[in-house]
Amino acid sequence: MDNFQRLQIVGLTNSCRTNSYNHMVLNHIKSKYEDRIDLQLFDISKIPFYEDRAEVSPFFVEISELAQLIGQSHGLVVASPEYNHSVPARLKNTIDWMSRMPNKPLLKLPVMLISASLGQLGGVRVQYELRRIFEATDSRVMIKPEVFIGKAHEKFSNAGVCTDNETIGMIDNQLQSFYEWMKNHSLNLNCLEENIAHQ
Secondary structure: OOOOOOEEEEEEEOOOOOOOHHHHHHHHHHHHOOOOEEEEEOOOOOOOOOOHHHHHOOOOHHHHHHHHHHHOOOEEEEEOOOEOOEOOHHHHHHHHHHHOOOOOOOOOOEEEEEEEOOOOOOOHHHHHHHHHHHHHOOOEEOOOOOOEEOOHHHOEOOOOOEOOHHHHHHHHHHHHHHHHHHHHHOOOHHHHHHHHHOO
């Protein structure tokens, strides 16, 4: 990843509690690649459940803050657990809110999906469900390489550190591919090129 330039990326997961394996995944990405990316993790726990009538009144500050943050980014990384073969309600709710914001922050936004679970499959189904949802928002989800982290409890320490070299290598490969994906699909590409030119 020698040519990986510093990018502005937003990270979302269903829960930011310290023992969440998907939160550990985002923290791993944030700390390991901090010299190359600025990954801002956003806690979605205070975002209310979406309803149509909420749009006629001022948006909650958390909703507006997230929409602005995503709108200024080069891409979005979503690390999600799998609930009953699908997407956790809190995460789906957040995507629904972003799809209704006036600035359309998800429109054509490059998206990287990654998932971790205690089971063997590592969240295969949730990623397929997320792809369908992001089709509706006209986002640009990177299809491959896919990363499903199964038996996450065996690959992260109690302190949240990834201890599995194969998993570290897969994440590294996915991030390099995501950089190339953002170069081709980010609406903020001009800003990205200007940043690179001045480095």
